[in-house]
Structures are given as structure tokens and as C-alpha cells.
Amino acid sequence: MRNGERGIPKSRIQVRDMDPAVDVRGLTKVYEGKFKALDGVDLTVEKGKVFALLGPNGAGKTTLIRILTTQFTPTSGEAYVFGKNVVHDGSEVRKIVSYVPQEMGVWTDISGYENLLIYAKIYGIPSQERKKIILDALEKIGLTDFANSLVSTYSGGMIRRLEIVSALLIKPVLLFLDEPTIGLDPSARKIVWEELTSFKEEYGATVFFNTHYMDEADLYSDEIGIINRGKIVAMGTPAQLKHSVGGDVIRLDVEGEVISEGIMNKLRSLSLVSQVAVQDSELNIVVRDSETALPVIVETLRKQRVSVRKISMTKPTLDDVFLKYAGTRLEPSGRVSEVRQARAMIKRG
Amino acid sequence: MNIFFRNVFAMVELELRRVAHDRTELYSRAVQPILWLVVYGPVMSGVRAIPTGNIPYTDYITPGVLIQSTTFVSIFYGLTIVWERESGILKKLLVTPAPRYSIVIGRSMASGVRAVFQAIIIVPVALFVGVRFVPNLAYFALALLVIFIASAGFAALSILLASFVKTRERMMGIGQAITMPLFFASNALYPVQMMPPILRDFAVVNPLSHVVGAVRALMISGDLSSLPVDLAAMLVFDMMMFAAASICFKRIIE
Numbered sequence: 070m071r072n073g074e075r076g077i078p079k080s081r082i083q084v085r086d087m088d089p090a091v092d093v094r095g096l097t098k099v100y101e102g103k104f105k106a107l108d109g110v111d112l113t114v115e116k117g118k119v120f121a122l123l124g125p126n127g128a129g130k131t132t133l134i135r136i137l138t139t140q141f142t143p144t145s146g147e148a149y150v151f152g153k154n155v156v157h158d159g160s161e162v163r164k165i166v167s168y169v170p171q172e173m174g175v176w177t178d179i180s181g182y183e184n185l186l187i188y189a190k191i192y193g194i195p196s197q198e199r200k201k202i203i204l205d206a207l208e209k210i211g212l213t214d215f216a217n218s219l220v221s222t223y224s225g226g227m228i229r230r231l232e233i234v235s236a237l238l239i240k241p242v243l244l245f246l247d248e249p250t251i252g253l254d255p256s257a258r259k260i261v262w263e264e265l266t267s268f269k270e271e272y273g274a275t276v277f278f279n280t281h282y283m284d285e286a287d288l289y290s291d292e293i294g295i296i297n298r299g300k301i302v303a304m305g306t307p308a309q310l311k312h313s314v315g316g317d318v319i320r321l322d323v324e325g326e327v328i329s330e331g332i333m334n335k336l337r338s339l340s341l342v343s344q345v346a347v348q349d350s351e352l353n354i355v356v357r358d359s360e361t362a363l364p365v366i367v368e369t370l371r372k373q374r375v376s377v378r379k380i381s382m383t384k385p386t387l388d389d390v391f392l393k394y395a396g397t398r399l400e401p402s403g404r405v406s407e408v409r410q411a412r413a414m415i416k417r418g
Numbered sequence: 419m420n421i422f423f424r425n426v427f428a429m430v431e432l433e434l435r436r437v438a439h440d441r442t443e444l445y446s447r448a449v450q451p452i453l454w455l456v457v458y459g460p461v462m463s464g465v466r467a468i469p470t471g472n473i474p475y476t477d478y479i480t481p482g483v484l485i486q487s488t489t490f491v492s493i494f495y496g497l498t499i500v501w502e503r504e505s506g507i508l509k510k511l512l513v514t515p516a517p518r519y520s521i522v523i524g525r526s527m528a529s530g531v532r533a534v535f536q537a538i539i540i541v542p543v544a545l546f547v548g549v550r551f552v553p554n555l556a557y558f559a560l561a562l563l564v565i566f567i568a569s570a571g572f573a574a575l576s577i578l579l580a581s582f583v584k585t586r587e588r589m590m591g592i593g594q595a596i597t598m599p600l601f602f603a604s605n606a607l608y609p610v611q612m613m614p615p616i617l618r619d620f621a622v623v624n625p626l627s628h629v630v631g632a633v634r635a636l637m638i639s640g641d642l643s644s645l646p647v648d649l650a651a652m653l654v655f656d657m658m659m660f661a662a663a664s665i666c667f668k669r670i671i672e
Contacts (some may be wrong), residue, residue, distance in 0.1 A: 179439060183432075
């Protein structure tokens with residue numbers, strides 16, 4: 070129920086139960102007629118879930134989130150947020166979602182309190198409730214003492230928390246976060262997630278976030294979609310995905326030489342081996358039974374005159390999942406420090 | 419409260435709060451107009467080459483200088499918008515339920531409010547160098563309103579440009595490329611009649627001429643005969659700019 074023509078959510082907007090939070094079909098986005106950022110994405114996120122879109126930089130995560138938040142239109146395909154078409158019912162979508170951009174969503178030349186005040190006014194929070202809501206929000210994120218300091222004096226983690234809490238003022242039914250913790254140190258990341266989790270528990274909202282941190286997707290999401298080169302390559306709960314790798318992972322650090330395709334094929338032909346991948350001098354082999362398979366693998370390698378420096382056996386991680394479906398590792402690249410620098414620059418104003 | 423006015427007021431309040439935190443820009447932007455009034459005005463009035471009727475030359479150019487300094491702030495307002503594009507704020511603002519036009523018009527009016535402050539800083543300097551204003555507070559207040567309306571229109575023009583150029587460097591370049599022609603091809607420093615015919619035609623459609631004309635009538639000459647035309651021209655300019663900037667604004671985050 071919406072509050073008449075003003076369209077300001079007084080309390081949380083009721084959405085129809087049968088509509089999934091996010092429903093995307095055959096979505097593509099081609100930039101300037103050349104670069105295909107999204108290449109036929111199909112995706113459904115159920116209501117009330119925390120969904121992580123996991124993928125390396127340039128995989129299309131940001132493009133997808135920006136289409137879902139009505140910032141631009143897809144080249145083809147359809148996307149719905151709680152049954153509302155993001156292209157045709159953009160203004161309806163914007164009443165129920167909130168969005169935290171990757172860069173920064175607050176003004177740094179005014180105080181934290183003032184930022185929340187401006188957003189509260191934009192969101193149409195009634196003036197008699199405004200002050201209390203803002204002070205509660207600041208208290209919740211531990212910024213009460215800094216309420217009247219300029220945001221430019223805040224740390225990166227403080228700014229992130231302020232951004233998130235400002236997006237929550239509208240009490241969205243669906244919160245989109247684009248790389249919510251990029252560039253933050255581990256303790257600040259943890260605090261951000263604690264706040265997001267408590268918000269979610271309080272309001273039961275759906276959370277859709279982009280990340281390239283596997284541990285975050287693993288720890289905080291109910292469901293993960295792995296995206297690579299504009300395509301969703303795998304979907305499932307963290308456990309399902311890890312299970313889908315099909316066994317244990319043996320990791321071998323080999324001496325300098327390049328592993329030839331011939332050696333790879335020899336390994337693949339072993340009966341216990343279900344998957345082989347190589348990255349630099351690291352060989353990743355997925356096996357059904359690591360205790361039995363390991364001696365065979367080492368023997369095979371020795372016959373091919375490959376000397377092994379180090380062996381480790383692990384349960385599969387999301388990284389292995391990513392390796393299986395995308396064929397490469399999901400390594401944090403130089404982009405993180407880039408983002409960190411950019412944020413520092415934005416902060417200085 | 420109507421959603422449009424609510425957002426406009428929020429944007430204006432944002433600007434006021436920014437100004438309250440950092441007034442250095444207001445002061446530094448006052449330096450140039452003060453030089454026009456303190457140096458250029460007295461020197462040129464010594465030359466006595468420009469026919470300004472019975473109005474002393476420095477008095478004649480005071481509205482021009484005021485408008486130059488206030489509208490130029492607005493013409494570069496797009497820099498703020500480009501900055502907010504880079505910093506992610508615009509993306510977030512455009513995902514709020516606030517209609518786009520309310521953001522565009524709100525930001526334009528925010529720039530208009532900043533311009534009024536700018537004007538208020540310069541007026542005492544003008545008084546100090548001996549400029550005689552029409553002693554009528556209502557006229558003075560109306561002149562400030564004119565400055566507000568004009569600056570909002572030019573800020574909308576700047577937002578419109580920012581939606582296309584998207585980078586600070588290009589925005590700087592374009593701003594500089596349009597400010598001087600607007601200024602010199604107007605009645606800010608000399609009567610339009612002194613210009614070559616082509617420029618004279620341009621000066622008639624130059625919105626800056628109408629702004630200067632209105633402010634000169636209200637502040638210096640007290641002759642309001644052309645005020646309705648000037649005000650109408652400004653309002654048309656504002657409406658066009660608000661509409662165009664609102665329509666194109668979404669491009670800025672694409």
C-alpha cells in the first residue's frame with residue numbers, strides 16, 4: 070500500500086507474496102555497441118534472502134545492479150523487482166529499493182547528521198519523527214559522537230556505515246549494495262556486516278550485494294550467483310556450490326616449469342580425478358577421494374618429470390567453485406587499491 | 419508538503435549547510451568583482467568614452483559585475499554535479515523516489531541561493547567605492563530575487579552541459595568558453611547601442627542582458643519601463659533550462 074499520490078512509504082510497502090524480489094530474464098547490456106557487459110543473465114532472488122553476486126572485476130556485477138536500480142536500461146531482456154518492470158515502472162521500483170553505490174553516497178563537506186537529515190527529507194520522513202530516527206540511526210552505527218563532524222574527517226569504515234544507514238532510512242524492502250566493503254580493512258568489514266545483518270533481522274528485507282570477496286559471500290549470503298564475463302555460471306547456496314565441486318581439492322605447487330596440456334590430460338585420465346586446472350605454478354585437482362588419489366597423482370607427475378614443491382589438501386572453497394565454473398581464479402586485483410585511492414580522493418573533496 | 423517542493427527545499431538546505439561549513443569560496447569568488455569595481459570602474463570612468471547617460475560609469479557597471487560574479491558561479495555549478503557523478507552521490511540520488519526534475523530544479527535553485535549570498539558580499543564594496551543605489555528596499559529585494567532566478571537558470575544550463583560532458587576538465591573548458599561571450603556580448607559593461615549590429619542582435623537574446631537590465635533598473639536607474647520584458651525573458655529562459663536539464667539529467671549517470 071502506497072501513501073496516495075505522494076508515494077512516500079510511510080511504513081514498509083506491502084509487496085505481493087508471489088513475486089520474487091528480483092527476477093531477471095535474458096538480460097544483456099552492450100556498451101557503445103561493442104562491449105558486452107551482460108550476456109544473457111537469468112536470475113531469480115527469493116524474497117527475504119541475502120543474495121551475493123560473486124565475480125571478478127569486469128564480470129558485469131555493477132552493470133546488473135545498476136539496471137536493477139533503474140539507473141539505465143538493458144539492451145535486451147527483462148528485469149523485475151517485486152514484479153515491477155525496472156524499465157517501465159522505474160518510479161515504482163525506486164520507492165521500494167535502496168542502493169549503496171560502490172564509490173560513495175554521502176556528501177563529505179557536511180556532517181554525518183546533516184547527510185542523514187537531507188536524505189530523510191528526500192525520503193519524506195515526517196519532520197516530527199526525523200530527528201529521533203536520525204539519532205537512532207547514528208547511535209546504531211556508533212557515530213553519535215561524530216554526528217556533527219564533517220564526513221571528510223571520518224575513516225573509510227565510518228563513511229561506509231553512514232552510507233548504509235542513509236540508504237536504510239527509507240526502510241527498503243530490497244537493499245542493493247555494490248561492493249559494500251571494498252577497500253575496508255577486515256575489522257571495518259566485519260562491523261559493516263554486523264550492521265547489515267542486524268538491519269536484515271530487524272526488517273526482514275531482501276539484500277542483494279555484489280562482491281569479489283569470497284569469504285563475504287560464503288559467510289553472509291543465503292544464496293550466491295557466480296557471474297563471469299556477463300553470464301551467471303552457477304547459482305546455489307554456499308554449501309550447494311561447494312558440494313558441486315565434487316570432492317576434495319588437492320593443490321600442488323610445482324617447480325617453475327609450465328605444465329603442458331599433455332600432462333594435464335594424463336592427470337584428467339586418472340579415474341579418481343574429476344577436474345584439473347592450472348594457474349601459474351599452482352595445480353588444482355579435484356578428486357573424489359583424496360587419500361587414494363594423491364599417491365597416484367604424485368606418481369604421474371614424477372613420471373612426467375614435474376617436481377612438486379608443496380602439496381595441500383582442502384575441502385572446496387568458493388574459490389574452487391569459481392575455478393570450476395569460470396575456469397580462472399577469483400583473485401583480488403589491483404582494483405581494490407584503486408578504489409581505496411579513489412575513495413580517499415573523494416573524501417578530500 | 420508537495421514532493422517537488424520538499425525535494426527542492428532539501429537541495430537548497432544542502433547548499434546552505436555547505437556554505438555554512440565553508441565560506442572561503444564565497445570570499446574568493448568576490449575578489450574578481452571587487453577588482454572590477456575598485457580598479458576597472460574608476461579607470462574607465464576617467465576615460466569617459468562610454469555613454470551611460472547621467473549614471474556614473476562605476477554605478478553603471480555595478481549590476482553587470484554583480485551578475486557576472488553570480489551567474490558565473492552558476493555556470494560552473496555543473497562542476498559540483500560532475501563531482502557528485504564521480505563520487506557516486508548522483509547515482510544514489512537518482513535511485514531515491516525523488517523525481518529527477520525535482521533534483522535538477524532543486525540543485526539549480528540551490529545555486530541561486532548561493533548567488534544571492536555572493537551578491538550580498540559585493541554590495542558593501544560597491545557602496546564603499548561610492549556607487550549610489552536606488553534607496554528603495556523593495557527594489558533591492560526584488561533585484562536579489564532577479565539574481566536568484568537568473569542564477570538558477572544558468573545553473574540549470576550548467577547541469578544540462580554537465581549531463582553531456584561528464585568530466586571536470588571539459589566542464590571547465592566549456593564554462594570558460596561560454597562565460598566571456600555572454601558577458602562581453604551583453605549590456606553589463608557598455609550599452610548595447612555601442613556594439614556592432616550582429617553583436618547587438620545577440621545581446622538582445624542574451625539572457626545575461628535581460629538580467630543585467632532588470633537589476634540595473636532596480637538597483638541603479640530606478641527606471642522600470644523595460645522590467646516586465648526582462649523578467650519575462652528570464653522566466654522563459656529558466657523554464658527552458660529547467661525542462662532541458664531535467665530531460666537530459668539521467669544521461670549523467672549512464
